[in-house]
Amino acid sequence: MKDLTVIETILRDRKNFFQEIREGKGLAEKMRAMLVSSVAFFALYGAVMGSSHSLWQALSSAAKLPLLFLATLVVCAPTLYFFNLNFGSNQSLSQNVALMLTTITVTSVLLLSFAPVVTFFLLTTSQYQFFKLLNVGVFTISGIVGVTFLSYGMRIVSYGGGESVRARRTVVWLWIILYAFVGSQMAWTLRPFVGAPGLPFELFRQLGGNFYANIFASIGEVLGFVTVR
């Protein structure tokens, strides 16, 4: 429960929270608390997603969803740090990681808040493509809100850096696009998270196709234009 208070601080008192990150106050504790709570929330949401297929899929998705976000963070963290450094930032890598963990934590909280809605649709509808698109929508909304926290936090943490502040803001937004691309490809690599009905449980599916083509195909099937094969 103690770790969850960090979420309350982020949501209610974000300015002070980011200022403490800027000053390097309690970075390790903050990062640990954010890591623990976000992993727990992602795992829960993953279990809800996977329940549409089987218990094994629920367990698999509960393990893979935290992995998805943390792996994306690990892949993208050096880019943000070194680009910021290049534009005059004096932040440490820990501060950058703390900011990214804030993004992930906010995303996880929003996903958790969507979980009852997703469970409702899981129990009352049977169309796989609809359920998949519903989850894509939920992830998109939660992710966008999460990265706006990163942008806001970066403004506070890098405040007073002189002329390069504007350049660093641009870097942050470019990094957010990169984060979205890496995240979607990572999700495609680690799929399935929902599990296709009619197919046996599989931990990972063979590579092939791509995330965006699959989403368009799903939209096509939901609207009745094509059958996904």
Next chain:
Amino acid sequence: MRDERDDRLDQLLDLLAEEVAERLRGSSSLAGQPLERGALIDETAERLEEEMPSAPSEPEPRPEPVPEPPLAAEEPVEPEPEELEERPGLESPPSPPAPRHTARLLGRLALGLLALVVLINIPINRHGTTLATAMPDTRAMVIRDGLVVKEEDDPEIYVYQDGRFRWISSLTAFEMRGHTWEDVHVVEDGFLDPFEIGPAIHVLLKCPDSPHIYRLEAEEKRWIVDIEAFEDEGHVWEDVQSVPCAYLRDLPDGETIPPGHGPPPQP
């Protein structure tokens, strides 16, 4: 010295603003028009700042400190940095303290969801159906290689392979391909109509003491009369399974392949 004067002026202005706001609120409440306290204080303070730009030349006695209204244990919510940047030197009044129960609520939500996930994954019948998978899944199916379906009023079972559905001609073939009854998705009649139907999947049987090869079809053995017929049917030697001759003899005879070659030889 100058800073001290500014501080006093600020305090004086704050007190005046509070007082004017209180009076205005009283009068507007009487008139049935409640006003926002924060907005009123801001407005009044701005007006007073404009009207009293110069500080008094002589230091005035410091006013008595006004006791703060008792707050709950929580700190007031701070204004957004953008607002402060827009109006430097003028801080918004503190909002009423928000109740701090988010952490507890999140914890309860997480526990509740955990319980729900467990609940919807508990099997509710002997086939292992759970609440989460209880909805009929015909429309939910993804047509992919390996999908096994059976139309409601048709005993034939089909498997999807390479873009078409193929009939599995016997129970032996079904089992030899590693399928189980749990894999079979019962779909509505006519489901297969829009799909291409490929060649059937057969099991070819042979016993060690006989040179003849038989095709198992609807639990009957059909003798393949020669190599030419064997190849014409698209079979390959890898499809041939060896079984005991007694088992083959016990199977009823079906029509030969190709038809019209009389009674088949027994293995």
